[in-house]
Amino acid sequence: MKGRNDRVDLHSTHQNWISLLEVSACEVFELMMGCQLAPYDPAIQETLNVTSMVGLAGKLCGVLSVCCSRESAAIMASKMLEVDLEKVGDQLADALGEVANMVVGNFKNKISGLGDSCMLSVPSVIIGDDYNVHSLADSETIELRLLFEGHPLIITLAIQG
Amino acid sequence: MDDVHTLIVDDSSVMRRIVERSLRQAGIKLGTVYEAGNGAEALAVLAEHQVHLILCDINMPVMDGLEFVKRLAGVNNAKDVPVVMITTEGSESHVVQALSFGARGYIRKPFTADQVKEHVIPVLGVKA
Numbered sequence: 001m002k003g004r005n006d007r008v009d010l011h012s013t014h015q016n017w018i019s020l021l022e023v024s025a026c027e028v029f030e031l032m033m034g035c036q037l038a039p040y041d042p043a044i045q046e047t048l049n050v051t052s053m054v055g056l057a058g059k060l061c062g063v064l065s066v067c068c069s070r071e072s073a074a075i076m077a078s079k080m081l082e083v084d085l086e087k088v089g090d091q092l093a094d095a096l097g098e099v100a101n102m103v104v105g106n107f108k109n110k111i112s113g114l115g116d117s118c119m120l121s122v123p124s125v126i127i128g129d130d131y132n133v134h135s136l137a138d139s140e141t142i143e144l145r146l147l148f149e150g151h152p153l154i155i156t157l158a159i160q161g
Numbered sequence: 162m163d164d165v166h167t168l169i170v171d172d173s174s175v176m177r178r179i180v181e182r183s184l185r186q187a188g189i190k191l192g193t194v195y196e197a198g199n200g201a202e203a204l205a206v207l208a209e210h211q212v213h214l215i216l217c218d219i220n221m222p223v224m225d226g227l228e229f230v231k232r233l234a235g236v237n238n239a240k241d242v243p244v245v246m247i248t249t250e251g252s253e254s255h256v257v258q259a260l261s262f263g264a265r266g267y268i269r270k271p272f273t274a275d276q277v278k279e280h281v282i283p284v285l286g287v288k289a
Binding site: 027031032077080081082091095097101102104105106116 | 175176178182222252253255271
């Protein structure tokens with residue numbers, strides 16, 4: 001796994017980007033919530049009903065999404081705000097939006113030559129029990145599956161062009 | 162400096178809470194903490210209130226942080242207030258732009274309370 005100050009070239013293989021995306025996510029969860037992300041366990045099944053998305057435009061176009069359960073998003077908000085879980089209300093959407101924003105921003109800042117020529121959108125968050133996310137990205141999709149506090153967490157970077 | 166009246170500008174209410182907590186953890190004795198969800202709201206707050214410190218995100222709807230800092234130069238009671246940008250937008254051009262418009266520092270998200278302390282204490286001219 002690469003470290004906080006390691007950077008890769010924009011034209012490096014997307015295989016390199018997977019570890020970079022993982023480092024970016026791990027740093028966000030460690031610095032902002034004091035949590036370590038763990039390897040995914042397919043035996044743990046949960047309905048993933050919250051998705052946060054941030055768009056990228058410029059030299060790199062696509063969408064980064066962070067998908068987890070409502071309970072998981074509430075735990076994130078609880079840890080970020082340092083409040084009891086039962087006191088988290090609508091802030092779970094705000095928290096997950098900010099998580100996606102920080103993960104993609106951190107990822108972008110680790111790719112040489114991307115900083116000045118790739119803009120990020122403000123985050124959008126979908127909450128619901130029956131929805132599908134379709135991206136118009138026509139190329140590769142990088143997907144990371146991890147565990148956050150024992151809950152599945154899927155981070156996807158859909159790249160266009 | 163006692164009672165540092167502070168304006169935190171970020172479109173995320175969660176992030177505004179985190180920034181406020183980080184400032185307290187940095188040992189800064191906060192006075193009134195004002196909040197704004199974008200640059201336009203921040204200018205409206207400054208029209209009514211005097212602050213000693215502004216922490217501002219860049220990527221926000223309505224009016225982004227760069228435009229806000231640019232316009233701040235024309236606000237009589239706030240043009241000399243130190244502004245520290247806190248943002249995921251860590252590109253060199255954003256840093257250069259923010260500093261050229263008058264921002265005094267720059268913190269990249271994700272951040273620690275120590276990083277907030279390192280960047281904010283010097284612009285306040287106080288010791289932690």
